[in-house]
Structure formats: C-alpha cells, structure tokens
Amino acid sequence: MTYRIAVLPGDGIGPEVTREAVRVLEAVGAAAGIRFEFAEAPVGGAAVDATGDPFPPETEQLCMAADAILLGAVGGPRWDREPVPRRPESGLLRLRKAVGAYANLRPVRVHPALAGRGPLRPEVVGGGVDILIVRELTGGLYYGERGVQQEPFGERAYDTMVYTTPEIERIVRMAFQLARGRRRRVISVDKSNVLETSRLWRRVTEAVAEDFPDVELEHMLVDNAAMQLVRNPQRFDVLVTENTFGDILSDLGAALAGSLGLLPSASLGLPGRPPLFEPVHGSAPDIAGRGIANPLGAIASAAMMLRHAFGLQREAQAVEEAIDDLLAAGPWTPDIAPPGAPVASTEDVGRAIARRVRERLAPGPLEPLGPVAGRDGRGTQDGRGSQDGSGLAGDPVAAVWIAGEYGFRPLPPDEPAPPAAAPAATGTVRAGDPATGASRDAMTPDALANGPTAAGGTAADTATGTNGTATRSESPVRTPARRGTGAGTTRRRARARKGA
Ligand SMILES: NC(=O)c1ccc[n+]([C@@H]2O[C@H](COP(=O)([O-])OP(=O)(O)OC[C@H]3O[C@@H](n4cnc5c(N)ncnc54)[C@H](O)[C@@H]3O)[C@@H](O)[C@H]2O)c1
Ligand SMILES: CC(C)[C@H](C(=O)O)[C@@H](O)C(=O)O
Ligand SMILES: [Mg+2]
Numbered sequence: 001m002t003y004r005i006a007v008l009p010g011d012g013i014g015p016e017v018t019r020e021a022v023r024v025l026e027a028v029g030a031a032a033g034i035r036f037e038f039a040e041a042p043v044g045g046a047a048v049d050a051t052g053d054p055f056p057p058e059t060e061q062l063c064m065a066a067d068a069i070l071l072g073a074v075g076g077p078r079w080d081r082e083p084v085p086r087r088p089e090s091g092l093l094r095l096r097k098a099v100g101a102y103a104n105l106r107p108v109r110v111h112p113a114l115a116g117r118g119p120l121r122p123e124v125v126g127g128g129v130d131i132l133i134v135r136e137l138t139g140g141l142y143y144g145e146r147g148v149q150q151e152p153f154g155e156r157a158y159d160t161m162v163y164t165t166p167e168i169e170r171i172v173r174m175a176f177q178l179a180r181g182r183r184r185r186v187i188s189v190d191k192s193n194v195l196e197t198s199r200l201w202r203r204v205t206e207a208v209a210e211d212f213p214d215v216e217l218e219h220m221l222v223d224n225a226a227m228q229l230v231r232n233p234q235r236f237d238v239l240v241t242e243n244t245f246g247d248i249l250s251d252l253g254a255a256l257a258g259s260l261g262l263l264p265s266a267s268l269g270l271p272g273r274p275p276l277f278e279p280v281h282g283s284a285p286d287i288a289g290r291g292i293a294n295p296l297g298a299i300a301s302a303a304m305m306l307r308h309a310f311g312l313q314r315e316a317q318a319v320e321e322a323i324d325d326l327l328a329a330g331p332w333t334p335d336i337a338p339p340g341a342p343v344a345s346t347e348d349v350g351r352a353i354a355r356r357v358r359e360r361l362a363p364g365p366l367e368p369l370g371p372v373a374g375r376d377g378r379g380t381q382d383g384r385g386s387q388d389g390s391g392l393a394g395d396p397v398a399a400v401w402i403a404g405e406y407g408f409r410p411l412p413p414d415e416p417a418p419p420a421a422a423p424a425a426t427g428t429v430r431a432g433d434p435a436t437g438a439s440r441d442a443m444t445p446d447a448l449a450n451g452p453t454a455a456g457g458t459a460a461d462t463a464t465g466t467n468g469t470a471t472r473s474e475s476p477v478r479t480p481a482r483r484g485t486g487a488g489t490t491r492r493r494a495r496a497r498k499g500a
Helices: 014-032 045-051 057-065 088-098 165-180 196-209 222-231 243-257 296-309 313-329 346-361 396-405 445-450
Strands: 002-010 035-040 068-073 103-109 130-136 146-151 154-159 185-190 216-221 238-241 266-268
Touching: 002 014, 002 045, 002 057, 014 035, 014 068, 014 296, 014 313, 014 346, 045 088, 057 088, 068 088, 068 296, 103 165, 103 243, 130 165, 130 243, 165 185, 165 196, 165 238, 185 196, 185 222, 185 243, 196 216, 216 222, 222 238, 222 243, 238 243, 266 296, 296 313, 296 346, 313 346
Parallel strands: 002 035, 002 068, 130 238, 185 216, 185 238
Antiparallel strands: 103 130, 103 266, 146 154
C-alpha cells in the first residue's frame, strides 16, 4: 500500500516545519514498513512568486490526486499589498474550498510539563486541559460576498456572513459524534444575541442535539467563550463554532497550550476529496529563516494524518507519544524551553522525534500500547483501528466521516457506525474507496455548499443510502421542539442517557 502525500510547504516558517514533519513521516514509513510517496508543490506567496497564482492549477491537480495534503503556512509582509486574487491567504482559502475541507479539528491540550510555562498560571491550565475545537472551515465571512465601493465620503467596504442549514448541520453533527468518543460535552459558540447566522446556528444545533441525548449541550456567546477559555479551560470538551470565531478562539487556545507552534489541525471534508493537515500557526515572519520555529504543530498534524487519513492508529500514537516525551524532556525550541535550558533548533527537534518514533515502531517485541483513549478519546486496544479489525469503528472521526459520506443522515444514538472499510491496510477512509463501496457521488459538493435547492429541499434530499444507491429522504434537521434561548443567554441542557 502506498500513501500519496501532497506536500505544500508555503511561506516563512512553513518550509522549515514541514521538512521536519516529512522527516517524521519518513521515519514512520521506514520503521513500520509503510510506503509514503511525497510530491511537493508551491502554494501561497511561493506560488505567487513562481506562477503569479497562490493556488496554481498544477498544485490543485497534485492535491486532488493525493490521499492527503500536508501544508506548512502561507503569507508574509511581502505579499500583503497584493490584490486579493494574488494574496497567499486566498490560495489557502481556495485550497480548503477545493477539497471541501469543512471540518477543521484543532485539538488543544496542555502538557503537564508546560503548564507553568505559558502566560497562564499553572492552577488554571494544569489539571488536564483537553479541548477539541471543531471549526467550520468553508463558510461564513471567509466565503461571503465582499467588496469595496467608492462613496462621496470615502470608501465603503463590506463582508457578509452566510450560513445554510446543511452547512451548520454537518459540522455540528460531527462535533456531537466526536464528543461521544470523548467526555460527551459540546459547547456551541455563537453570537446569537446579535447575528442572524448565529440564531440559525443555534436552531440547527438544538435540532441536531435531539439525536444525541447522551451528549450534553451548552450554548455560549463568543465573547463569554473567550473569557471562559482563559478563566476555566477545563470546562471545555468539544467546542464547535463557525469559521471566524474558530480562527480566533484557536489562537487563544494556543496560549493555553504554551505556544502557537504546538497546535495541529486536521481538515476533513467532502467525499472523494483528500483531507488537509496543517499546523494552526502562520508563516511567522518574525522568526522565519532562523531555524528556531517549533515544528511540533506540523509534526502533530502529520500524526493526525496517519490517524484520520490512513487509519494508522498505532503509528499516529507513536508520533504523539514521542511528542509527549520530548515536551517533558527536551530538546525544546525557544518558544517552550524552560528558563535557563539550552534551546534547540527546528531540525534538532524533528530529528529527536524521528529517532523516538523509530525506537517505538522498531520491529521486535513491542510493549503493549494499551488503550489509546486520551487524545480526542480515540483509539483501541491494539492501537490500530477497531478491535474487530475493521480499522474504522474504533475511530469516532472516521465513523463520523463515513456517516457523512452517506449523506449526513442522522446517525441515531444506538445505531452502530456504518459499514467500515476493510482492514487498516486498505488505508484511506475517504468515500469512493472501493473498500467501502461508497459512492463518490454520495453528496455533491454543490449540494452541500449551496444548501437549500430551488425546489425548497436541502442538500440532504439527495442523500445516498448505505448501499450506495441514491435515495430521497427528509432533511435530517427537524424543526426543533424547543428553540434557542435567544439573546445573550447561556443555557445548559443536560440530557439523560437514552433509556436510562
Ligand atoms: N494557516 C496559515 O497558513 C496561516 C495561519 C495564520 C497566519 N497566517 C499568515 O501568516 C502571516 C503571519 O501572521 P501572524 O504573525 O499574525 O501569525 P503567526 O501564526 O505567523 O505568528 C504569530 C506569533 O506566533 C509565533 N509563532 C507562530 N508559529 C510558531 C512556531 N511554529 N514556533 C514558534 N513560534 C511561532 C510567531 O513567531 C509570532 O510571534 C500572515 O501573513 C498571516 O496571514 C497563515
Ligand atoms: C491565513 C488564514 C486565512 C487562516 C484562517 O484564518 O483560516 C489562518 O489564520 C488559520 O488559522 O489557519
Ligand atoms: Mg488563524
């Protein structure tokens, strides 16, 4: 089995951290006998310089032919005055849209060794902060109509935030599914005291929650959420929110973790499209070229790729454990080094992780890895997919995604995950995989992106049954029995377990 990885290093520290992530993947491949095929292409400012386009067609083709995409970062002052189509960030937004990467998972954990090293007191961030930010990534302000107009008094600029029921439903549903593999708490963050999109967000979230009586739902206004994340981060398990709020709150999460350089992300998307993995940070022009960027966010993103794109649980766990070891014992880049400790380079850290990964995955008698629960609450006893060997059922993310491939129909709480792919060796969990029998056309990107159809239906009307044949079904979003609580309130709703 060969896994094809499109590598888009991008700008600034992007190439520096991506190099180390690739080094670690190569170590995984060599130690575990897995073949990764890397193909590099420019994106962002580098692509503007090379071709005049921040997301050139050749890069798009490479991405579409890949099993997964690893991206560094884009942007920098050099391109800040470029017109919008030539801005590096436009390239990233086009890439995310092209692969339909609507679900951006940004885990925020505070490693015990770093609890006192960030800006917050150890008593605030110690004691097990483990948050999964689920950020909607292909809608909202980022993709709404925008413009600048000349007026007699000067200029008038506008951006618009648009969300449709299906766009909200699919991301919220994924958040609930993910919560089931964790502490079963969802905090949905919005601004429903002001924004119409947020009021729709709340209504749809309430409706989706009806299908998850075993998961506790709380709504929180985004301004309060920012404060609560700093005051009491242990309170959060899964935080689901729209695009802009998720962008801002995840950088705040980085301050909890100790450094922006630590945070990884996985962006999962539409059937038949490759998922995207990138650190949360940007191109960090202030430290670019100095070899001191922290590569752990990029390396942890590679670990998420192993798990979510390829179903390689054991290998992902080996990388994550190597990161944990290193956070405790060093070497550390300057952003996380304890006072007085020698500081290491980006490359030193990458090499140290690669060495630890090789040791962990070396052939020979292995120590039992034990349950993997912890990081996102995923994993199984054998550390490689589900215990029945299906390779997917033990992984809530994969299961959710598969559910999505079948048309984002409601997955009733007690219903087992849909048929899983053949054993982990079959690799990718994307739809269209012959192993799953799923149709690549299970749900068209247009239907998902555009929401309600002219006929008044929703994208869910074209849902596809588990046998891969097209069926018509009602919209999975029901009219909520109870509406959101309206302006300015935060409400907690605890639900009893079904049948309990
Ligand atoms: N996904 C992306 O590609 C992405 C994300 C954010 C920002 N950007 C772009 O990056 C450029 C710079 O933006 P910014 O300065 O606001 O944000 P940034 O994330 O690049 O940097 C913010 C701060 O965090 C530090 N930092 C970031 N990554 C680090 C790492 N790996 N190790 C150590 N320190 C790290 C930087 O030195 C800086 O002080 C802009 O052009 C922006 O648009 C791109
Ligand atoms: C560079 C920018 C477009 C991007 C975003 O806002 O999504 C970045 O801030 C991120 O968090 O990935
Ligand atoms: Mg950001």
